[in-house]
Amino acid sequence: MKEYEYDVLVVGAGPGGSTAARYAAMGGARTLLIEKRQDIGNPVRCGEGISMDWLPKVGIEPRKEWISAQVKGAKIYSPSEKYVVTLTAEHAGNEVGYVIERDKFDKYLAALAARAGADIWVKSPAVNLIKEDGEVRGAVVRRNGELVKVWAKVIIGADGFESQVGRWAGIRTALSENDIIPCVQYRMVGIDYEEDFTHFYIGSCAPGGYVWIFPKGPDEANVGIGVTLKFLREPGEVKRYLDRFIERHPGLAKGQPIEIVTGGVSTNRPLESVTANRVMLVGDAARMIDPITGGGIKNACLSGMYAGQVAVEALETGDFSRNFFGKYEELWRREFETKNLRNWHAKEVLMTLSDEDLEKIVEVLSEEDIEDISALSLFLAIQRRYPELVRKFEHLL
DSSP states (O other): OEEEEEEEEEEOOSHHHHHHHHHHHHTTOOEEEEOSSSSTTOSOOSOOEEESTTGGGGTOOOOGGGEEEEOSEEEEEOTTSSOEEEEEHHHHGGGOEEEEOHHHHHHHHHHHHHHHTOEEESSOOEEEEEEETTEEEEEEEEETTEEEEEEEEEEEEOOOTTOSHHHHTTOOOOOOGGGEEEEEEEEEESOOOOTTEEEEEOSTTSTTSEEEEEEEETTEEEEEEEOOGGGOOSTTHHHHHHHHHHHTOHHHHTSEEEEEEEEEEEOOOOOSOOEETTEEEOGGGGTOOOTTTOOOHHHHHHHHHHHHHHHHHHHHHTOOSTTTTHHHHHHHIIIIIHHHHHHHHHHHHHTTOOHHHHHHHHHHHHHSOOSSOOHHHHHHHHHHHOHHHHTTTGGGO
């Protein structure tokens, strides 16, 4: 078996993995980024919406080649669609942003890693971790049809929703059926819709989740749905929910799908730990998805940056212990753990609310002049009109 030696091995070339590899390489670490697929970024399994405020922080320059649309804000529809909450940049702040071409975006990030000095292997899945005396020392990788050993001082697991690296390293990443959202999305053309906004529909049209419309052009958009696993009873049920939604909306029903993608999203509370000796997890592999929105690109890139930086520090000190990687845990938790935990609690409550309850919430928010969108301002606005409803989730305050 051929053998290779690196300082840092990053498993998975999505946004988190490529960012981790870039920052590790920028710090002088001999870095290898491996991707199991032959084409980085494909197949696309993403709604493709991102906010824009965080891009400079991780050194990402917006590029026309991977931006399909820039939106003015978001619209959230009540179950009956009678009431609509419109969130513009003044209210939503960092939630306003771009709809991207995810495959081109992922390739752009991988190219940044390569230009920083990282080696990249495509069509090269990790098949297991190498352990000596119970300690992780690298990974066995299938490259060009043969198994090779890659020795590394630090392994960064960025292998997404179905992450194997975390499981192999003994990190607890299991999910409950409350925290798994199967998703189906069409890329549709020939539709009529308001292209300056992203659109979100809540209620029984998508139990425990929502339907989204993300603009890709004047008559083109990603139209998708996520439904919490515990509400599903039959195979193919998520697609049927989406098809029924499209049938009820003539502007969508007149169009045609040119692509369909499926996948799963984790919407759990932050994990107790995402590290082990010599191992750090980032992004989806570390269950860092925002539990309310299901968005993960921002947190993947931020956590990837921190993991890459801490890997360089570990190399400088020669300390690759889980205790040393507490620096990484501290960085990502300070960045977004509180928000993710709050949103997980909110998601748990929202899953218990009826269409009638959700109708009242959107009604209030559509009529209130709320200058600052926050959990507190929203709860206080609802409390003034429907105090009995707030009692269901006042503990979130």
